[in-house]
Amino acid sequence: MRPEYCATRNHIEVWHDRVLPPGPEQIGFGTVLRGSLLPILVWAGVACLVYFLYNPVAAMALGGLFVLSFLVGFGLRRRAKHSIRCSIYGALGGVLDKCLAGF
Known part of the structure; x- marks a missing residue:
């Protein structure tokens, strides 16, 4: 893989395509987070709910997952x-993308 193409929209898919640039170009970490805002809120909401309903150990298990x-x-x-x-951005975007695959 050529390094100049590694951190492009072709290799990093985030949850909302509307925040991505129109063509293959490098994107920043903020763009990955902005595109994944809904999954981040879902993860944080579920973690808070588990923390208050069960106990901190269950929330830590969710964070470990x-x-x-x-x-x-x-x-x-x-x-x-x-x-x-590219691996960091792609892994974060991938986890956040796959956690909401059913929506």
Whole structure:
């Protein structure tokens, strides 16, 4: 993979396409977060709900699931020869995208 194409919209899919630039160009971390605002709010809402309904250990388990999913996505992207930056952005965008796949 050529480094100049690694952090492009072709390799980092975020939940809402409307925040992405019109063509293949590098995007920033803020764009990934802005495009994934709804999934971030869902993760945070579920974590808060679990914290208050059950206990902090259950919320920590949910956070651990998020971190585990992120690490697996990061590892798969690194194995596919993506750059570290692309792997971080792609793993975050992938976790947030897949958690709301049913909506």
